[in-house]
Amino acid sequence: MFKELRNKFLILNLVIISVTMIMAFTAIYLMTYNNVNRDINGELRKISEFNRKPMETPKDLPHPPERSISFTINTDNNGNVESFDSIFEIEKDFYEKAKTLALNKNKENGRFKLEDNYWAFMIRPSFYGNKITFLDITSRQGILTNLIYTFLIVALAMLIVIFLISRFFANKSIKPIKEAFERQKQFIADASHELKTPLAVINTNVDVLLGSGEDTIKNQSKWLYYIKSEVERMTNLTKDLLYLTNVDYSEVSLIFSSFNLSEALENVILTMEGVIFESNILLDYHMDSNLIMMGNNEQIRQVIMILLDNALKYTEPKGKVEVVLRRNHNHSLLSIKNSGKGIAEEDINKIFDRFYRIDKSRSRNSGGYGLGLAIARAIVEQHGGSIYAKSVLNESTTFTVELPLIN
Template sequence: MFTKLRNRFLIVNLIIISIVMLVAFASIYVITYRNVRSDINMELFRISESYQKPPGNSDHSPSRSEGASSSTAMDNDKGPMDKEERYNRDSPPERSVSFMLQTDEAHTLTATASQFVMDTEFYEEALEEAVTLNKDTGQFKLDGSHWTFNMKPTNDGYMLVFLDITAQQEILTNLIYTFSVVGLVMLLILFFTSRFFANQSIRPVKEAFDKQKQFIADASHEMKTPLTIINTNADVLLSNSEDTIHNQSKWLHYIKSETERMTRLTNDLLYLTEMDDSRASMVYSKFNLSEAVETIILTMEAVIFEKNVALDYEIEPNLTVQGSSEQIKQVVMILLDNAVKYTNSKGAVTLSLKKQQNDVVLSVTNTGEGIAAEHLTRIFDRFYRTDTSRARKQGGYGLGLAIAKSIVEQHKGKIYATSTVGQSTTFFVYLS
């Protein structure tokens, strides 16, 4: 289930990122293309203007006789123009590779003008490409180069100006290749990055789901035992229905005892749920923590004496904290009760409450078997017990420390435990 969730998250993430990248790259390409086309059109316009200027101090109109070179202008009536007169017209920008062709009404080449020497055959091929497109402006590829042209009518026919745009076309082509490579690399990087973060995002969900499953399993198991006992005792009563209640009273006591256990379990679970739901709505006030701890010790004295456990405590007076007095008392009660339960006969419990920098620190230590290191990080989980059989004999469900942790965290405090196996265990609570 979580693998499918991760893959779905990954696919959706990649699709969204791919669309964003595609839109970004397309926008950049369109803007660049328009800028390049604008530069080409401006360049073509300037070149056309330069070729349209009349020759200086000459009444001859340019023409081309058959077999003339690419840089030769001919006059229809008076023959070839001399070299000085041919180059008397204003030249197009030197940075551009361009040439001009003049034709008659039938698109027959009559004159040429160019800064560079080109074959007559090349001019004729360029003219044929332009005429074939049947447009006033366009572009084509010839001899490995990209050309754009502009055709304008004249008194004798047409004037066609050609401009080499190979460099500009390569810019656009390279831009597409660059976007393709960069996009592919980015998608690969994003794939592994998204996969990593997808795993990180799903991990707490998976942990919460696993904890929920474990919680349901544990709660069901805990309720199953008293329900089984109640059901068994009820069957015994039904099988002796003619007997008196007095004779069957022990079965009724068993049923009552297990009912009370289930009631405590249900109340603890409801309390934890209420704690989770009311974290933001709790109203706290400052109270004397020293007096609260002393009150709990007094209520526990009888239990401690009955268990034959030595209690030693050191409480610094008049220590105050912000929070709920009743809830903090419950934390102290849980920790002290646990310490007494898990201390062997003639063992010792030590409680300390003191100021440490900006925090008030409560520590409860008990001698005994201790807690192994692998259990220390989980003892605050609901229904978790290091010794299941022993905990059940002592009436525990593994909810006490979970409640204590929930209360302390609600007070923005910290609770943790340290232990030395075979010697002692200490719980620490930090409150501000």
């Protein structure tokens, strides 16, 4: 599919460029042709009008100071040669051939080829009959012919170069589309997989309840709690998916106001103190006070919660989590570092992808769907900030959030 799309793009691009080149080259050729034709006609007029008095022999005629090869023939009304004039020695048979070709055109102006040379002529009435002026235009005709060959060579070379360049940029242009399509396919597959598990649990528990029709609800309440738990998980998953979809289509409108980022971080840490204590994890935090930013307080708190919760999940018992918030010029830098196994280099750039989990079994048991970091990145980017991660295997992982401040 993508190969066909690329080929269509290439063909369309080459057709547009070919038509443009044909139009441009045609315009250049027509302008050059008109200029050459105007120059030829002007020179023919000069030669024809140089001597209006009829004369009998060539040696009595004065000669115009022209660089081109030219000659004139005076004929009677029947087309017979009366006299001719040329500064070059030309056989009389040549005059006869030139006169015949000119008169056969039945036009006052025209061109013909005679003995490998191109000639232009102009016929004017004279006292005895007609005065025909001839001008050698072989060099001018050569210019026009060479111009056509040059255009063809240049056009062919340009099409080859443009084809290669277009193919390169077509591949680059289609690459993000292909990646987006693959991500969408993976997204649908992952979402279907995540929904399949709770649905299977719900279906199993419903079957158990149906098989215990004579028992009381109180005795079978644990199955109902299992169903309720899975429904809640599905609700949260659906809500997260809807949020990410709206972010993709820029349909999430946040209400921004100024708030104290330092206080927001402190409040999140206080709400999670109990979880940290029960997990037997040491928390160490340092923060600059009164860092004011413009944004959505709840959304930023959600980012902090996601990162802190992620750090706690992947910190071994008796491990350590460090939280640092400091000012860096007109930005704030929030870093959350946890000790633990770390993240491999090949995974570090994928952890913000939707449904991506390094340890799938552990994430499922923890209740996660692999959407937390994707949501965090979406929120941070909506606030004009950036988020990235660094890790050292078997030592630590650090997530850093950079957000703009207003003071």
